[in-house]
Amino acid sequence: MSGTILTLFNGLSLGSILLLIALGLAVTFGLMKVINMAHGELIMIGAYVTYVIQSLFLKYVPEPFFDLYFLLSIPIAFLIAAGFGILLEVSLIRFLYKRPLDSLLATYGVGLMLQQLARSIFGAPNVGVQSPSFLNGGLTIGTLVLPYSRIFILSLSILCLVAIFLYFYRTTNGRRVRAVMQNRQMAECLGVQTRRVDLVTFAIGSGFAGIAGCALTLLGPIGPTIGTYYIIDAFMVVVVGGVGALVGAVVGAFGIGFFNTIFEFFTSATIGKVLVFMLIIAFLQWRPSGLVSSRSRVLDE
């Protein structure tokens, strides 16, 4: 019994991690049709921001307040990653809105440069971040231990999801974004500054990658190449869920999370991974545009 609950929780936890890394991508790829391969490197930036803030806290802030570094680094990681996103959009992405495959290649190049930049600044070895003490340990229910860090990430991903949802569906700016994505020319005619909308949307998507990077320091390594571990998974989530729908990303993330955990539990991590990806390939044969797809009569998208 407790095994089943634990498996459920693990699936939920993995799903929430996938959701967190894919949320930003669901915005940039899903809404804007930009394939940002540097998304993984934006996650890495978020992780390094956390490391830098932690180091500053270790040096300048008295010990009782040390734990606060983590709460502080979430918004800062968001801002800095968003800043990189703005830089990327202005210098590169805006030339590529009509050429999604080219955006893939160009941003891959950017990713390579960011990796090397991180290596030049922080050195090639991984750096360590000490988790804040309030996230140590776990919630004990009977024989079960649910780690606080995982519960924290689960709540953080839900929080981010709600924030994105509110922004896109309950604010004027969000409505403008959706208008531009649905019909750019019409929106332009109605006086929406489409360039600004593009820029802001891309910045938001990038910012969420920063948050993901910050959260992942609780669970994983922090090094120049960590982005490459997450990027493929993030794309799978968005594609399986259906490009263009936030709900899709949620279903995709938790779906992949559950299947991965179950396969891994009954076979091995390697076979589990192979099975999940084969399942994704098979699934896309069945639903080429993902679980949640908006119906459209447009032929050549």
Added chain:
Amino acid sequence: MGKIMNQSIFNKKNLLLLGFIVLLIAPLFLTDFRLNLLGKYLAFAILVIGLDLLWGYTGVLSLGHGIFFGIGAYAMGMYLKLEASGTTKLPDFMAWSGVQELPFIWVPFQNPILAIILGIFIPLMIALLLGLLTFRNRINGVYFTILSQALVVVVVTLFVGQQGLTGGTNGLTSFNTIFGFSLASTTTQTVIYLITAAVLAIVYFASKVLINGRLGQVLIGIRDGENRLRFLGYDPAIFKTFIYALSAGIAGLAGMLFVLQVGIISPTMMGIIPSIEMVLWVALGGRGTLIGPVIGAILVNWAKTSFSESYPDIWLYFLGLMFVIVVVFLPDGLMGLFKKFQKRWSGLHDKQPDSARVEKNYS
């Protein structure tokens, strides 16, 4: 005077011939090591012709060609490994992994001819099956690209995981002989190099014929307006599958020539990173031309060798920058750039005698 010469001797065909001759006589003026490198670049050049047929002409971007290349290379590697281990003993890595007798998948590779056929046939069949399914279900553009990455993850994870069958991360290495000839000897390496150059020429001209024919027009039609073509009664899925399988077969062929010259194949060569780099070679040379990607493959790999020899840490910046610049500002690659120059150049040339001709030339 120069112009007359251009028109008489230096036409396109003669130049290609000249290029081929330069490649053929390269063994005379290159050291063994450099010749070996050039041979490797040529193997990559073969691969990119296939990739260009798929991407440049048909508009389908596959980020999974590394696995086809790798499977071809593994097919050849398995034969070489068996030959190196002799008839009685198992390949060394199998013994460490506790494999007792030769797995049945390995049995056909004892025969070199069969190994070569399978090295082309297996990638081709995988691509055919996946293509039939995928293109029939109208998975297009970006979705296909991402799906091809998923395929890479599956294949690479399997190859790494099945250590007893594939040698795991180490891959296959430590080969001795091919058809009884020592792989290390200069003569064998020169012959392999010449075969590679010849294969490149054959693949190039075959592709040229293919592209100049009716099929080429259909492929470009698919790239530029798939649905229009569909309304005209063509089934794009069949054509795409055909070209996908063809390019996978070419990749397998290139992989075999690669392993003969480099002497090792491992899963790192099949991963996502090499697969994306291959696409860069095509983009840099100029997609949608056949000679462009060949030049691109040779140029980028040469740059990689010499840059990483002198400045290993700058190489990644350079590579990244190359991606960005080529894709954003030179979408037609070097070929496009040269065409632009050539237009301007010929424009200047003709200005002196007759300025009116400039306009004409432009159209």
Added chain:
Amino acid sequence: MKVKQFYLFLLMVAFTTIIVACSGSNGASTPEEGSSGSTEGTSDSDEDVIEVGILHSLSGTMAISETSVHDAELLAINEINENGGVLGKQIKPVIEDGASDWPTFAEKAKKLLQQDKVATIFGGWTSASRKAMLPVVEESNGLLWYPVQYEGMESSPNIFYTGAAPNQQIVPAVDWLLENRGTKFYLLGSDYVFPRTANAAIKAQLEDAGADLVGEEYTPLGHTDYNTVIAKIKSEKPDVIFNTLNGDSNVAFFKQLKDAGITSEDITVLSVSVAEEEVRGIGADAIAGHLTSWNYYQTTETPENSEFVAAYKAAYGEDRVTADPIEAGYFGVYLWAAAVEKAGTTDVDAVKEAAKELEFQAPGGLVKVDGENQHVYKTVRIGEVQGDGQIKELWNSGEPVKPDPFLKGFDWASGLAESLGQ
């Protein structure tokens, strides 16, 4: 037609490039004919230097580990040069990047040996990179000094192995654990050659000792979610986890193990791929109390070590740490230099002969080259990770242990050795 003119231009550019590409680096140093001569066929201006190759991954995933070894080898070369060099000549390092890609290792090794004609190569980290370089160094009768512990089952006449063989790290660690920590073992490793081969040996050893193997799990390289694995471990309740995970996966595993509420008192994890450098990436708080097995720690108390640690920090920064592979890379350079001095030449065969039974006071204690298998005698040390990221030695073998890469000296391993036909 102007198109033709243009093709002329284009193809000329292409051909020039190819030619320059392929003869490029040659032109700078020596004329073609000179380089095909003897192994010492360097040009006149280079007569007072000996070139050696350094070949590690400076980019890609393995750069995490390999850059430090690269640094240590350069440090050793500088020290030797300051003390007058070898045979009165200065050592000049030729640095290449293996880029975490095994065919690149083969290519670069070939370049170093055949084109630069280096006297020896120091390099490699993963077994895959060594396996890639092996045919190249054997074919051109070069020399390679490989500084990392590995799974054994190899003994190339052209490679010196300065890291631990299995009987100098894994076997004694299993013995120690059986004696001190319990008999229920769980084997966890990354899915590649070293863990699988090492675990095959461990399983034979456990069976021989009558111990329990309760689980065995491999995760893909770069795996970062250990929730499910930890759940499996919990349900099996082992005394000991023998950890052969590689690189980044260790970070994820230890952080998540701690979060799952498993401390070193519940289950001891002994790692063979986690040294001081990796501890920093994991975070000392997550791994403190767990064990490692190596031949050297930064805290090892020898006069040579205090000098080495001080020199390393002075060269690369106070915050850097030393570790076993770093030390092995460092003393590998010294061993080679000593062998060259003894042989009076850099000729590979003479150096190999001179290196036999050569002894050296390394930072980790006395090391001696085994004349037969070209591995080195080393002292085995089991240590516990401390809260400050350093490792405290709990046990050592007392004297250098003779290397036994094929585990010939162990009855339980006879099946393994037999299947190799050795």
